[in-house]
Each structure stands twice: as structure tokens, then as C-alpha cells.
Amino acid sequence: MVQNVVRFFTKIDYLLRETFLGLRRGGWMNWAAISTVAVLLFLFGASLQISWQLENVLGQLGSQLEISVYLDENIVGESMQPRLLLIDGVAAAKLIPKEDAWENLMKDLGKNDLSQATQQIGGNPLVDEFKVRAVSSDRVPDIAKRISGLKGINEVWYTNEVVERIGQLRRALSNSSVAIVAIFTVIAIAVITTTIRLIVLARRREIEVMQLVGATAAWIYFPFVLQGIFFGITGAGSAYLMLMLSLNLLGDAIVNQPELIKSLTLGLTTDLRSQLLLPAVLMIFGSVIGVVGSLLAVRRFSFNS
Amino acid sequence: MLIFFRIFKRLPMLKLPTKPNPTSVNSSTAKTSDANINNAQKSVIVKLENVRKTYANGAVGLHDVNIKLYKGDFKFITGHSGSGKSTLLKLLYGAEQATDGDVIVNGFNLKGLKGNNLAMLRRKIGIVFQDYKLVPKRTVSENIAFVLMAQGYTYKEIQRRVQPALKMVGLMHKADCFPEELSGGEQQRTSIARAIVNTPPLVLADEPTGNLDPDNAWQVIKILKKLNSFGVTVLLTTHDEQLVRAANHPVLHLQNGYIV
Numbered sequence: 001m002v003q004n005v006v007r008f009f010t011k012i013d014y015l016l017r018e019t020f021l022g023l024r025r026g027g028w029m030n031w032a033a034i035s036t037v038a039v040l041l042f043l044f045g046a047s048l049q050i051s052w053q054l055e056n057v058l059g060q061l062g063s064q065l066e067i068s069v070y071l072d073e074n075i076v077g078e079s080m081q082p083r084l085l086l087i088d089g090v091a092a093a094k095l096i097p098k099e100d101a102w103e104n105l106m107k108d109l110g111k112n113d114l115s116q117a118t119q120q121i122g123g124n125p126l127v128d129e130f131k132v133r134a135v136s137s138d139r140v141p142d143i144a145k146r147i148s149g150l151k152g153i154n155e156v157w158y159t160n161e162v163v164e165r166i167g168q169l170r171r172a173l174s175n176s177s178v179a180i181v182a183i184f185t186v187i188a189i190a191v192i193t194t195t196i197r198l199i200v201l202a203r204r205r206e207i208e209v210m211q212l213v214g215a216t217a218a219w220i221y222f223p224f225v226l227q228g229i230f231f232g233i234t235g236a237g238s239a240y241l242m243l244m245l246s247l248n249l250l251g252d253a254i255v256n257q258p259e260l261i262k263s264l265t266l267g268l269t270t271d272l273r274s275q276l277l278l279p280a281v282l283m284i285f286g287s288v289i290g291v292v293g294s295l296l297a298v299r300r301f302s303f304n305s
Numbered sequence: 306m307l308i309f310f311r312i313f314k315r316l317p318m319l320k321l322p323t324k325p326n327p328t329s330v331n332s333s334t335a336k337t338s339d340a341n342i343n344n345a346q347k348s349v350i351v352k353l354e355n356v357r358k359t360y361a362n363g364a365v366g367l368h369d370v371n372i373k374l375y376k377g378d379f380k381f382i383t384g385h386s387g388s389g390k391s392t393l394l395k396l397l398y399g400a401e402q403a404t405d406g407d408v409i410v411n412g413f414n415l416k417g418l419k420g421n422n423l424a425m426l427r428r429k430i431g432i433v434f435q436d437y438k439l440v441p442k443r444t445v446s447e448n449i450a451f452v453l454m455a456q457g458y459t460y461k462e463i464q465r466r467v468q469p470a471l472k473m474v475g476l477m478h479k480a481d482c483f484p485e486e487l488s489g490g491e492q493q494r495t496s497i498a499r500a501i502v503n504t505p506p507l508v509l510a511d512e513p514t515g516n517l518d519p520d521n522a523w524q525v526i527k528i529l530k531k532l533n534s535f536g537v538t539v540l541l542t543t544h545d546e547q548l549v550r551a552a553n554h555p556v557l558h559l560q561n562g563y564i565v
Binding site: 008205 | 310346398400420421424425426427428429432438440441451452454457458459460461503546
């Protein structure tokens with residue numbers, strides 16, 4: 001029993017020594033592999049965080065009874081109000097004149113000098129708006145459809161539509177992220193494969209001797225697989241540090257931003273997923289890339305194949 | 306030293322000449338009936354039956370070779386360059402596969418043998434090369450220990466085995482030297498120590514004296530003879546006819562892939 005334990009630790013020690021020997025022989029190529037993995041995982045981590053944040057925003061929006069109705073430019077709000085109240089299911093219709101809407105928008109954007117902002121734009125670009133409240137949330141789409149059919153109505157917005165738009169944005173972001181991450185994954189695997197292959201070539205004499213004296217293929221090539229995992233994990237660690245640094249910088253930057261921007265980034269820096277799940281995902285993904293890259297590299301040199 | 310090879314049945318010690326005698330007669334033709342009786346009592350360690358080796362370009366390396374090697378034998382294989390000596394040895398340690406026929410080493414049939422099975426066979430064979438094949442960035446003792454580390458031995462066991470191997474080849478004082486700091490003869494002796502450190506029953510030597518001067522060559526032969534006296538079977542290829550005559554052991558002659 002003791003003998004087996006000693007043998008086990010001897011084998012582990014040998015594998016680790018051979019792994020570090022291989023890393024020493026790799027030289028600057030090691031850094032090429034690690035930095036490529038770090039860039040890939042940084043992009044992957046960033047897209048993951050944006051996706052989570054969009055989910056948070058969607059969650060905050062929730063289900064609301066309110067419909068925003070925007071009138072045509074030359075239509076006066078007071079004339080529209082009675083027509084809106086006549087629609088079945090509408091509980092109330094509150095007019096927001098364009099002057100008030102403009103003032104609120106400037107406040108959200110952090111502009112204190114209203115007259116200067118108006119002068120710069122060349123006038124108030126907004127139109128009169130109604131906040132229509134439905135009797136129940138499930139009737140909101142139907143009411144919105146009827147309102148949009150009225151003459152003088154330019155646009156109708158309600159929360160579900162916002163949710164749908166953000167969902168579309170999230171899907172588009174997700175698809176483009178998948179494409180970018182896939183390309184970088186291939187590049188990272190290629191770089192790791194090349195690095196490991198160069199290390200194997202540099203140690204080919206030792207490998208030849210090991211084959212001739214009866215070392216098994218696993219014994220010869222496992223250290224190289226460990227090197228690949230090392231690249232993956234180190235790259236993941238670097239990517240996580242860069243992501244946390246970016247988040248900290250973002251956190252400092254949004255403190256003085258208008259409420260609108262703050263609401264979009266609410267919870268970004270304190271999300272538990274960023275602190276726990278994200279590093280785990282990056283480590284696993286990095287390790288997988290490292291293993292795949294190194295296995296592709298040693299496959300060519302595998303024992304008597 | 307003797308404990309090192311205690312698992313092998315000891316043969317009577319051979320009387321070793323002190324220096325090469327170029328006038329001594331080759332004993333290959335003097336196989337006596339006593340030798341035949343001895344062979345019948347010993348087990349076969351290497352057997353080639355109707356072995357043929359044809360390379361991909363159509364060149365024939367070996368033609369219908371039949372060889373039997375018994376435990377404890379010491380045999381030379383001679384022949385000019387290109388006669389098939391190295392091919393024959395490569396078939397024995399699995400670096401090449403025979404096109405036809407059976408190659409049986411230590412009870413393993415090498416036909417189709419690969420992967421871990423081939424690795425297990427190679428642990429029972431010590432191989433010595435003409436170009437030594439030492440790892441440049443490791444010392445003499447590390448080169449020898451390399452074999453045992455590759456096979457998963459503990460450090461204690463490695464230490465226990467490396468010292469006698471170094472002593473056997475007379476390189477205790479060079480244990481911490483790198484191959485580039487050694488002479489050709491010393492490098493070859495290191496290679497022999499590496500080949501025997503895990504006490505294999507069979508040692509294959511492919512032109513071990515090819516790059517050495519006569520004195521160093523004879524020193525290598527003496528070490529191999531000493532190993533043989535402990536029961537190790539030795540098969541050695543060479544094109545040096547003088548050395549073969551001086552060593553006074555059975556010889557197989559290869560000519561254009563045929564055993565003559």
C-alpha cells in the first residue's frame with residue numbers, strides 16, 4: 001500500500017518535472033499561446049457578461065400595464081385624449097406635452113442647461129406623448145394594436161415590445177459573439193498546437209529514447225497535454241484579470257453618468273455570476289482548448305501510429 | 306555486481322584475452338556436438354522463421370531468414386554495409402515489421418505488435434546504438450536513470466540500480482558529466498549502462514564499435530562479454546571482421562539479405 005502511494009507520487013513528480021521542462025524549452029512561444037488564449041477568453045467573457053447584463057435589464061423591466069403612445073408632429077395631445085379613453089380596456093390616458101418630455105430627457109442625459117441644448121438642436125424634436133394604462137397586462141398588446149390603428153398616432157410602445165427588442169438585440173449579440181469566439185477558438189487551438197509541436201520536435205531525441213526503452217505513449221505525451229492545459233488556465237486567469245479590471249474602470253466611469261446609463265449597467269459589477277461562474281467557465285473553456293490543441297499536436301508523433 | 310544479475314542462470318566465466326589477437330581463428334565453423342546438446346537444454350529467446358522484409362520502394366532487406374538464439378548466447382552478425390544487419394535488429398525490437406514470417410522475442414510475436422504491448426517488450430530488451438543516442442542535456446547518471454524513470458520506477462529504486470550499472474561500465478567518476486564532456490568510448494559505455502540498468506535478458510547492439518578506435522572497441526566488447534557471463538543474451542552486429550575473430554564467438558554472416 002505504502003509502496004503504491006510512493007510510486008503514485010513519484011509518477012506525479014516526474015510528470016510535473018517533465019511538464020516544466022517542456023515549458024522551459026518552449027520559450028517565447030509559450031507567451032504567444034497564452035496571450036492568444038487570453039484574448040479569446042477575454043472576448044468570450046465580455047460577451048457572456050453583456051448577455052447576463054441584458055438578462056438583468058429584462059428582468060428589471062418586468063410586466064407593466066403602461067403603453068407609451070407617440071403622436072404625429074402636427075397633432076395636439078388634448079384632441080387625442082378622448083379617443084384614447086374610448087378604447088375598450090383603457091383605464092387612463094395621461095398626456096405628456098412635448099415640452100415636459102424634452103425637459104425630462106435632458107435631465108436623464110445629464111444636461112442642466114435646457115435652453116442651450118434646445119438651441120443646439122434647433123428646437124424641440126419631440127412630439128406629444130400619452131401614457132396609456134391598461135386594465136390588465138394581458139390586454140396590453142390588443143390595446144396597443146388598436147391605438148396604433150388610430151389616425152394621428154405615430155408610434156406605440158409597450159413593455160413587452162421593449163422586452164422583445166432587447167431580446168432581439170441579445171440574440172444578435174449572441175450570434176455575432178458565437179462567430180467571433182469560434183474564429184478565435186480555432187486560432188487559439190492552432191497556436192497551442194504549433195507551440196506544443198515545436199516543443200515535441202525540440203525534445204524528439206529524448207522522446208525517441210523513451211520509445212526505445214519501453215515508455216508507454218501516455219507516459220511520453222501526457223506532460224505535453226499538461227503543458228496545453230497550463231496555457232489554457234494561464235490564459236483564462238489573464239482574461240479574468242483583464243475583465244475585472246475593465247469592470248472596475250467601467251464602475252468608476254458610470255458613477256457620474258445619467259440615470260438612463262446607470263439603469264442599463266445596474267448590477268453589472270455586483271453580479272455573483274461574474275465573481276463565481278465566470279472564472280469557472282473561463283478556466284474550463286481554457287483547459288478544453290489547451291487539451292484539444294496539445295492532443296492535435298502529439299497525435300502526429302504518437303507511438304507507432 | 307553479481308547480485309545485479311542474480312536472476313540469471315550463471316554460465317562458466319569465459320577466459321577474456323587482454324588485447325585483440327588478429328591471428329586467432331573464427332570459431333563459427335567449429336560448432337561441436339556439445340554445443341548442440343547445450344542448446345537443446347536452453348530456451349529460445351529469439352526466433353526468426355522464414356522472415357522476409359521488403360521496403361515500400363520494393364527493396365528487399367531480408368530474404369527468408371531463419372535464426373534461433375538461445376538464452377545466454379553471444380552471437381555476432383556480420384556483413385557489408387547494406388547487407389541487412391540493422392534491418393534484422395530493427396525487426397527484433399519492433400522498429401520495423403516483417404513483411405512475411407514470424408519474429409518471436411522473449412515469447413512475444415512481434416507481428417502487429419504496437420502501442421503498450423511493444424513498450425512492454427522493449428522493457429525486456431537493452432539496445433545499444435552506433436550513435437549512442439544519449440540525451441545531450443542530461444548527465445551520465447541522468448541518461449541511465451532516464452530508462453527507469455520512463456518505466457515508472459521510484460527514486461529509491463532508481464538510485465539502487467544506477468550505481469551498479471555505472472560501476473559495471475567503469476564510469477562512476479563520470480556520473481555528473483554531460484555527453485559532450487565524454488570521449489566516444491565513454492559515451493558508448495554510458496549507452497551500454499543505460500541498456501542494462503533494468504537488467505534485460507537480451508541485449509541488442511547495432512554496430513556499437515562502429516565509431517570507436519580499436520582499443521575502445523575492444524573495451525566495449527569486453528563489457529558485453531562480461532554481461533554475457535552473467536547470463537545476458539547478446540546479439541551484436543558489426544562489419545569489423547578483425548574484432549569478430551578476436552572475440553571468438555559464433556557468427557552469422559549476412560549477405561544481400563541472406564544468411565550465409
